[in-house]
Amino acid sequence: MLTDFNRLKVFYTIYRHKSAAAAAREMYISQSAVSQSLGKLERELKTQLFVRLHKKLVPTSAAGRLYEIIEPFVRNLEGGLAWLEAEKSGPRGVLRIGAPVEFGSRNLVELVAAFRKKHPAVFFEVALGHPDMLLPRLAAGELDFIFADIFPGRGARNLPPFTVSPVLKEKLVLACSAGYYSARLGGKLTPAALAGCEFLDYSQGQTALLNWFRHHYDKSFPGLKAVLTVESVQAILNAIKGGLGLGIVPEYLVEAELKAGSVKAVRTGRPELLNRISLVRLKGKAAAPAEKAFLENF
DNA sequence: CCATCCGGTCCGCGTTATAC
DNA sequence: GTATAACGCGGACCGGATGG
Structure with missing residues (x-):
């Protein structure tokens, strides 16, 4: 004792x-x-x-x-x-943030850079991954807050209550190089022709692709041929430009190429699929000064 | 079921006074 | 300067009530 x-x-x-x-x-x-x-x-x-x-x-x-x-x-x-x-005199210490891979390596890093110019005493630990993996870590207090795109899985049943606030919406387009487009889809943009193409996706489960197809055609297309699976928007983007196949990317990242005509987006007449990123926090958790300052930057 | 509040009880800390 | 006795007060703890 x-x-x-x-x-x-x-x-x-x-x-x-x-x-x-x-x-x-x-x-x-x-x-x-x-x-x-x-x-x-x-x-x-x-x-x-x-x-x-x-x-x-x-x-x-x-x-x-x-x-x-x-x-x-x-x-x-x-x-x-x-x-x-x-x-009390200013934010300091370590902020532990979880985020989806693409958002984390792109937008979040930019936010961190901008924030650190104002608050150099704050350091960051960023965990990248799927919300299903990040939510339990948030619940266990290992992360201060997370960003999530899909929300929530059934696995989150017995987790404590969260507060979810949307922070970002971006249009997602299914795109390929102009060369690939004219060779494989020129003039016959039918769902069947589309489904027979080569695809680039972020996960083995093809969640991004399946969501895109469900959104645009109201049905699922099992057995899409994924020729490349990689958790990196930049990699998908390069693969698209290299004519490897069709991949999903945020529209603003290919804006210049779309305008120039070197990259083509598959348009169905429906509004584009939206990627919604939300901020997820533990309900009732008081934010430390560093956390408060970071969230106020939104 | 769990968290919070409330009233009653009791223990221990810190005080003063004093001895060494 | 340190130790001890006597004492008052505050806080810790407990059981029960209340509320979400």
Whole structure:
């Protein structure tokens, strides 16, 4: 059983001054209180900590050992409390953020860069991955907040309540190079012709592709041929330009190529599929200053 | 079921006074 | 300067009530 911390603090102060009276003055309590506290600690530990000479306290070797144990702890504690105090004057510390791979490596990194210009004492740890993996980590307090595109899976049943606020919508287009378009789809843009093409996707499950097809044709197209699977928008983009097949990318990333005609987007007449990114936080969790400042930047 | 509030009880801390 | 006795007060703890 750990002894009362206040008694250890009294001991620590006596040891530093080698005097109960001086410790009492420093701690703004009576000399009597210090003496009683020390006596109690010695009885608890069943160890003599000071030899009482006339008007003098001489530490025993046990006292020296105890001081060595307590001293780093007190130093840490004082440092920690100073840190908490400093935090009031401005955001600092580490922000742990979860995000989908594409959003995290593109938009989030830009946000972090802009934020750090204003608040250089804030550092970032970004975990990239699927919301199904990030939500439990948010619930366990390992992440301060996350960004999520799909929300939520059935696996999130027994997780604590979250607050979800939309932060971004971007149009997603199914695109390929102009060469690929004229060779494989020229003049016959039917669902069947489309489904027979080569595809580029972000995950083994082809969630992005399947969503696109469901959105535009109201039915699923099983057995799409994925010739490349990679968790990187940049890679998909390069593969599209290289004529490898059809891939889904945010429209604004290929705006120039679409205008120039080097990249073609598959248009069905329906509005484009939207990628909705939401901010997900633990309900009722107070935001630390760094977190608050970051979220206010939105 | 869990968190919170409330009233009552009791223990221990810190005080003063005093002895050494 | 330190230790001890006596004492008052605050806070910790407990059981029960209440509310979401």
